[in-house]
Amino acid sequence: MIVEGRVVIVTGAGRGIGRAHALAFAREGAQVVVNDIGAALDGSGSSGGPAQEVVEEIEALGGKAVANTDDVADWQGASRLVAAALERFGRLDVLVNNAGFLRDRMLVNLGEDEWDAVIRVHLKGHFAPMRHAAAYWRAEAKAGRAPEARVINTSSGAGLLGSVGQGNYSAAKAGIAGLTVVAAAEFARYGVTVNAIAPAARTRMTEPTFDMAAPESGFDAMAPENVSPLVVWLGSAESAQVTGRVFEVDGGRVSLAQGWRHGVSVDKGARWEPSELGNVVSRLLADSPPPEPVYGA
Template sequence: MKLCEGRVAIVTGAGRGLGRAHALKLASHGAAVVVNDLGSEASGVGSDPSPAAAVVAEIEAAGGRAVVDGSDAASWEGAAEMVRKAVEELGRLDIVVNNAGILRDRMLVNMTEEEWDSVTRVHLKSTFAVTRHAADHWRSLAKRGEVPDARVINTTSHSGLYCNVGQANYAAAKAGIASFSIVAARELQRYGVTVNAIAPRATTRMTQGLREWNEEQLRMRDPDWVAALVTWLASPESKEVSGRVFEAWGYGFTVAESWQHGATAEASLDPTEIGARILDVHRRSRKNAGIDLGEELDP
């Protein structure tokens, strides 16, 4: 059974890694795909149209439909061009998978302004820009009485959710994407659009060198596990699921349950009365969750 037959998807950063896996899996389930990729290095430097072209060729060789898009997903004009290309060249737009990203890891005290700006731009601004133009298209359809059955799937990260040392720029952008996804889900539901986010654990060029993985871990970190969840979330079957953040890898698909209220201290207008109360609720509240399941972190 093909879950996305007749649907049209945009996948950003689709030339390699997770984006490539998403594009191929969506195409294998009947979706036509706008394969967007600048073809830059993992750090965001340079450009190369060949990775996106290779993915399109692979989709077409398997009997699917796809077009190359070399737009900068983080530019307002580039995001608008992607939506235009989907509608005009592939006939419609049903799915947006915001996957584009780069890494510029550095400890906070050594991080430059450019390293901060470039990472937050590619991750967070591109997610906003592409979603914004797609949402405008779907709102226009809804106003004409054509209720969409549309999907946005954004890419957050365990670093953003659970705060990895040495990635202040990346974690801030990815945490922003998680919150953005929940807000967007609430705002766009009236137009027939669901919005979810995934926090993938996959081995790609962006994770190379982080640590050594054994054979089982490599198998469980194959991008195809994540692409399977993305494809289901992109399908009509997922209509009731929106505003969720999912952790995804071969070991399972887990709902990340957002911030929760902890213990509460009685308020006071006098700062001298607050200290003992705050120390008490600090001790009684749960520690921040860590990246590993069940792990807790001290601040």
């Protein structure tokens, strides 16, 4: 019961990894706002069914939950989502940003609408709920009720390393990783930690792209439920000293991703001539480790 009594919002919680998160939080004693617009894999359509089904699963376990079908990338929808937690449970302790969808294309074939839709749902769909939740936590801190609040964002290996055929998705997930470290620095004064995960699991989004079939027997390394224990821990009071980090998680493996860092340098102490820089770049490349390969390259 590591999160007993805590109030948690999980976006995109009607299926896949989000559903696993919602159930895992409930089993550990949290009260859960299950957000899901009920869209198809490409983001089209909507239905309240998936969110309500997860609520019913939680209630069958003896837990407390409420469904919410607001669009997290809509400014007012994100505001209503945060309000739903406050109205139903009287507080908000944890925000898990998970909602997203795919519209995969090679960049040369990627349409403007396919770019805009994926950036909107993933990147703005992380920012908008976080912005409204942070406003609530800032008000709580100013009123002398310092929160022990947590935000867990969802990046991806595609965002950390890139993925061929997923330029829009990779850009959005890279943006989420950057947004996470900025939010961690800004929200610390209010008692809020902000971390991200880069999960690998079998979901509607990954099954068309990768071979993630469930094994006939033994440990199912690609089960979405493998990702959730770390997210629950990051949502607990116990994780207070961890912020601004990105964790890769799949199966039984957890690793701490290493982001962009200042590397080796050459300083002339004056402006370079273009003709001088070929040798300089060659030295820098020779003295630096090679980059991780892009997925699918």
